[in-house]
Amino acid sequence: xxxxxxxxxxxxxxxxxxxxxxxxxxxxxxxxxxxxxxxxxxxxxxxxxxxxxxxxxxxxxxxxxxxxxxxxxxxxxxxxxxxxxxxxxxxxxxxxxxxxxxxxxxxxxxxxxxxxxxxxxxxxxxxxxxxxxxxxxxxxxxxxxxxxxxxxxxxxxxxxxxxxxxxxxxxxxxxxxxxxxx
Numbered sequence: 001x002x003x004x005x006x007x008x009x010x011x012x013x014x015x016x017x018x019x020x021x022x023x024x025x026x027x028x029x030x031x032x033x034x035x036x037x038x039x040x041x042x043x044x045x046x047x048x049x050x051x052x053x054x055x056x057x058x059x060x061x062x063x064x065x066x067x068x069x070x071x072x073x074x075x076x077x078x079x080x081x082x083x084x085x086x087x088x089x090x091x092x093x094x095x096x097x098x099x100x101x102x103x104x105x106x107x108x109x110x111x112x113x114x115x116x117x118x119x120x121x122x123x124x125x126x127x128x129x130x131x132x133x134x135x136x137x138x139x140x141x142x143x144x145x146x147x148x149x150x151x152x153x154x155x156x157x158x159x160x161x162x163x164x165x166x167x168x169x170x171x172x173x174x175x176x177x178x179x180x181x182x
Contacts, residue, residue, distance in 0.1 A: 005029050008119060018146040020177035025144060042115045051169055052140070054110035064104045071096045105136055108166035131156070136163065140170050153180045
């Protein structure tokens with residue numbers, strides 16, 4: 001992400017978070033040094049309760065890596081192969097990996113890098129773009145953003161039920177905090 005986590009966290013919790021939720025919503029990120037690839041975990045706490053968690057092992061424990069393998073085998077997609085100039089079968093493999101990643105995200109299962117990618121995209125995009133992002137994590141940050149005013153929030157009421165179940169919580173949280181009936 002470039003910045004320190006404490007700086008990013010301050011920006012998310014103090015500068016960008018809507019005033020009605022300041023002090024109620026907290027972002028937590030840690031890396032476990034010594035773990036493979038410095039794996040860690042991320043969560044969003046609301047009133048001290050964890051509601052969204054990113055843990056690299058959930059992706060594997062819940063079978064998403066097996067699902068990738070199964071789909072590639074079912075679709076007869078060969079493994080990637082380096083020719084010395086380029087990678088063969090990259091597009092087919094990536095398409096399956098993207099499909100499984102989208103399913104995992106809809107189910108609320110995230111890798112740490114999904115979160116860091118979403119934070120980067122969210123902080124570098126206009127709020128309107130973030131509210132309509134394909135990435136549900138970007139939409140989560142955006143719906144909690146102070147730049148989304150009551151008129152914008154009122155337009156989002158019809159979108160709540162279309163969101164993944166875990167994300168509906170954050171839409172409702174913001175709407176209730178601002179007194180917008182949903």
